[in-house]
Amino acid sequence: MNNMKKTNIDEKAITIRFAGDSGDGIQLMGAQFAKSTALKGNDFATFSDFPAEIRAPAGSEFGVSSYQINLGSAKIMTSGDSPSVLVAFNPAALKVNLPLLNSGAIIIINTGAFTKRNLAKAKFDKDPRLTSALSSFQLVELDIDKLTSESVLRFGLSKSKASRCKNFLALGLILWVFGHDIEKTISWINKLFIDKDTIESNKTALKAGYFFGETNEVSTTLPKYFFPPSDFSSGEYRNVKGSDALAYGLAAAAELADLPMMFCSYPITPASSLLHKLSEMEELGIGVFQAEDEIASICAAIGASYGGAIGVTSSSGPGISLKTESINLAINTELPLVIINSQRGGPSTGLPTKTEQSDLLQAVYGRSADAPIPVLSVSTASDGFDIAIEAVRIAIHHMTPVILLTDGFINNSSHPWLLPDIKKYKKIAINQPKRDIKNIFLRDKSTLARPWIIPGTKGGIHRIGGIEKDFETGNISYDPDNHQKMTNLRINKIKNISNFIPNQEVSFGPARGKLAVVGWGSSFGAINQSLRSISNKNVSQIHINYISPFPKNLKKLLEGFEKVLVPEMNMGQLSALLKDKLNLNPISFCKVTGQPFLVSELIKEINYCLDE
Amino acid sequence: MKNKKNKLEHNFSSSQEVRWCPGCGDYAVLKTMTQTLSKINLSPENIVFVSGIGCASRMPYYIETYGFHTIHGRAPSIATGLKISQPDLDIWVITGDGDALSIGGNHLLHTLRRNLNLNIILFNNEVYGLTKGQFSPTSRIGTKSPSSPKGSIGSAVNAGLFALGAGGTFIARAIDTDKRGLGSVLESAHFHKGTSLVEVFQNCIVYNDKVFSNFTSKENAIDFQIHLENGKPLLFGKDNSKGLRIRNNLELEVVDSKNNKDDILIHDETNPVLSQLLLSMEPPEFPVALGVIRKVEKQIYENNFYESHSSKMKRKVSINSVIRNGDIWTIT
Numbered sequence A: 001m002n003n004m005k006k007t008n009i010d011e012k013a014i015t016i017r018f019a020g021d022s023g024d025g026i027q028l029m030g031a032q033f034a035k036s037t038a039l040k041g042n043d044f045a046t047f048s049d050f051p052a053e054i055r056a057p058a059g060s061e062f063g064v065s066s067y068q069i070n071l072g073s074a075k076i077m078t079s080g081d082s083p084s085v086l087v088a089f090n091p092a093a094l095k096v097n098l099p100l101l102n103s104g105a106i107i108i109i110n111t112g113a114f115t116k117r118n119l120a121k122a123k124f125d126k127d128p129r130l131t132s133a134l135s136s137f138q139l140v141e142l143d144i145d146k147l148t149s150e151s152v153l154r155f156g157l158s159k160s161k162a163s164r165c166k167n168f169l170a171l172g173l174i175l176w177v178f179g180h181d182i183e184k185t186i187s188w189i190n191k192l193f194i195d196k197d198t199i200e201s202n203k204t205a206l207k208a209g210y211f212f213g214e215t216n217e218v219s220t221t222l223p224k225y226f227f228p229p230s231d232f233s234s235g236e237y238r239n240v241k242g243s244d245a246l247a248y249g250l251a252a253a254a255e256l257a258d259l260p261m262m263f264c265s266y267p268i269t270p271a272s273s274l275l276h277k278l279s280e281m282e283e284l285g286i287g288v289f290q291a292e293d294e295i296a297s298i299c300a301a302i303g304a305s306y307g308g309a310i311g312v313t314s315s316s317g318p319g320i321s322l323k324t325e326s327i328n329l330a331i332n333t334e335l336p337l338v339i340i341n342s343q344r345g346g347p348s349t350g351l352p353t354k355t356e357q358s359d360l361l362q363a364v365y366g367r368s369a370d371a372p373i374p375v376l377s378v379s380t381a382s383d384g385f386d387i388a389i390e391a392v393r394i395a396i397h398h399m400t401p402v403i404l405l406t407d408g409f410i411n412n413s414s415h416p417w418l419l420p421d422i423k424k425y426k427k428i429a430i431n432q433p434k435r436d437i438k439n440i441f442l443r444d445k446s447t448l449a450r451p452w453i454i455p456g457t458k459g460g461i462h463r464i465g466g467i468e469k470d471f472e473t474g475n476i477s478y479d480p481d482n483h484q485k486m487t488n489l490r491i492n493k494i495k496n497i498s499n500f501i502p503n504q505e506v507s508f509g510p511a512r513g514k515l516a517v518v519g520w521g522s523s524f525g526a527i528n529q530s531l532r533s534i535s536n537k538n539v540s541q542i543h544i545n546y547i548s549p550f551p552k553n554l555k556k557l558l559e560g561f562e563k564v565l566v567p568e569m570n571m572g573q574l575s576a577l578l579k580d581k582l583n584l585n586p587i588s589f590c591k592v593t594g595q596p597f598l599v600s601e602l603i604k605e606i607n608y609c610l611d612e
Numbered sequence B: 001m002k003n004k005k006n007k008l009e010h011n012f013s014s015s016q017e018v019r020w021c022p023g024c025g026d027y028a029v030l031k032t033m034t035q036t037l038s039k040i041n042l043s044p045e046n047i048v049f050v051s052g053i054g055c056a057s058r059m060p061y062y063i064e065t066y067g068f069h070t071i072h073g074r075a076p077s078i079a080t081g082l083k084i085s086q087p088d089l090d091i092w093v094i095t096g097d098g099d100a101l102s103i104g105g106n107h108l109l110h111t112l113r114r115n116l117n118l119n120i121i122l123f124n125n126e127v128y129g130l131t132k133g134q135f136s137p138t139s140r141i142g143t144k145s146p147s148s149p150k151g152s153i154g155s156a157v158n159a160g161l162f163a164l165g166a167g168g169t170f171i172a173r174a175i176d177t178d179k180r181g182l183g184s185v186l187e188s189a190h191f192h193k194g195t196s197l198v199e200v201f202q203n204c205i206v207y208n209d210k211v212f213s214n215f216t217s218k219e220n221a222i223d224f225q226i227h228l229e230n231g232k233p234l235l236f237g238k239d240n241s242k243g244l245r246i247r248n249n250l251e252l253e254v255v256d257s258k259n260n261k262d263d264i265l266i267h268d269e270t271n272p273v274l275s276q277l278l279l280s281m282e283p284p285e286f287p288v289a290l291g292v293i294r295k296v297e298k299q300i301y302e303n304n305f306y307e308s309h310s311s312k313m314k315r316k317v318s319i320n321s322v323i324r325n326g327d328i329w330t331i332t
């Protein structure tokens, strides 16, 4: 602890991680710190890591909840590879997070929780402080438990209530470390809780932590970090979580189409956060229906769309599998519908709380018969806003179900979001004729979409269904030539969407060169950060949001590079798609550990491709 | 007046060719259904038929209203979404024993429990017709079929008892060819506020002919059918010579109605114990209960949905203001 740097002013960013028991208030502490960071003018990105088990036994490894934030004055694209500061509230939190840390990282441990019992629960044979396990780190030992209980003594709280203030004590200390003002956090505490004792005791604990930092004892062992403000473009900002941005985007789409939206879902990890968020958004004309199962939820959404609302359903991979037959019904009956897949790890139950992007081929190909569907993907937490609007726009404009892919990592990560102005977005035109209907199945010449005639419309009576329909009349048809014609129509209708979507852009680097790093989904941040670090003029980032159909220029664009590298959190699904659809032969870089890509491993792979 | 007449003249037959087997009970149901619709006198564009998969589920194609022929077992779910989005529509779900009680059992359960205001017409023929004759969940034990050559070995489900257990608020039964009985049940189902389940005993002439003849045939009808009327004594048989009464052990028994006049039960559509007893009756010991067996009032899902919905599904604010609510900072 001797050579501790007092300030890390030359560093542009730092990653810190708070970890403790699910009951320790880690997520709240992290969220408050992110808010405070925002006000300090620093860029950041966060990621919440929850335990898979509900109410896992206190002190156990599988009950550890973590919040990671990467912040600094530079442009921050990810929540950080490996933390340089860890605040561990108990031995289990230390045990679980130790392998993630940078060597030389500062570990602040709550010694009060390092009891024999807790060490045993975390399966430490010996107290790690007495072994070489922590030798490559800088240990800061603090009895957070004791400091907390002493600071709130005068409130006469029960032991457990007093202990619940420890996240704010630790937050106070961290705010001091980063030179933040505590006044803002104090005013948030006033709003956060209702009960006066809770408000006052948490405020007291916060201040105690902050002032504790100022004492000599700590300032010799803890460095202080000062980051000059990041370079933000001007405007209004908020911190936004991936699932929230998606919910806002869906509501925005409903506003742009001027239609009510029915969100029909069945709880599943990690998609439920979207269900919860939309349940609070009634004022925006959104209705939520929690169905009895995955199939009922998509069917209710289809029913709502048939009735003229915007039907949306959401799930994760296993639930999407259950919805598959119903997706085909929506394809065959040509009803607008948005199906959101918050991907998670592995087949079957797999790794429900871990992230993976392995449902791409399921989305593009995974249905019986020739059943094409547009597929869009979200790349960052805030990106969900625009992508949700695009998904609804395509669904309505082209009268088709649309699959929107996101993942557990995006849903649980957050960053500052430059707030959009809905008035600047193009309205979503709907074709719901209400009178003088001459031909019920008269298709739009440019989109090939049928009109969206809804029950209750006079003169519009017709029947739809899963059985093949006649091209002209929409009646049941088993005619061989008609089936060929309808199959062609369904394929062309979706292919044709490429005429309505924007061209593929280059996210970073030149439009031609030696290497294109091509990704989709939540790997955007890590790829972007690694390219910024490498800063080689021959490497570009191309990140695809429109996956099916691909943007029209994609093939040509990729052919402008000598090599194409595709990093994916699956075993090569976008690579397979690029081969199949564009006849390209990319280099695949695959990872399925349930963890997002690290910038460091991407840099290594990119350099390897460049040297080869 | 003129308008009304026009509507009456709407016969609800669509132009599409009906494709059931000749002699199938579905024809009779279709006819009674369209006649009932004419009688109810609703504008056809406000009526929607939603069906699943099976012979009966073809019905929407043959009725001149809006129609949605969906997928196996899921019609109640699609009808649920439709009803929430457009509560004023008159929605009829057409389903069969396999569709509603096998693959779609879960959805039927939850639709009944939620009690949306829609009508579910369950065509029970105790067989899978469309897939060529396999036993169904309502097939009686021992039913020989291509998939049960030695006879089926699972017990059958009783549609009405299922609905009762699910909290169904309207449970009725009718025979396909009984124009009057079926017509009146369909009409009551329409006017009931809540989910109405109507089980129609439908003869599949090809794969399960006469499976209901123990109570539907001419010779059995009089002794093995009891037509219920709320508030009226439970009488049946020639000249209403038989009646139902309850024993001390809470079981029903058939008695001579003349000599036991005071003991004869009075039909009460709201009594759950009676509903269960009536739904359980089977020949040869008992007649089959027909008509409206149960009818009670309960909260209606879509009413609760709109009553509890703060904007009644009409947007009140712009997303612009919602995203600017809370912790916002400005960079200049």
Ligand code: SF4
Binding pocket: B019, B020, B021, B023, B024, B025, B026, B055, B056, B125, B129, B130, B203, B204, B205, B206, B207
């Ligand atoms: S198979 Fe049976 S139920 Fe189906 S149409 Fe023919 S007779 Fe009717």
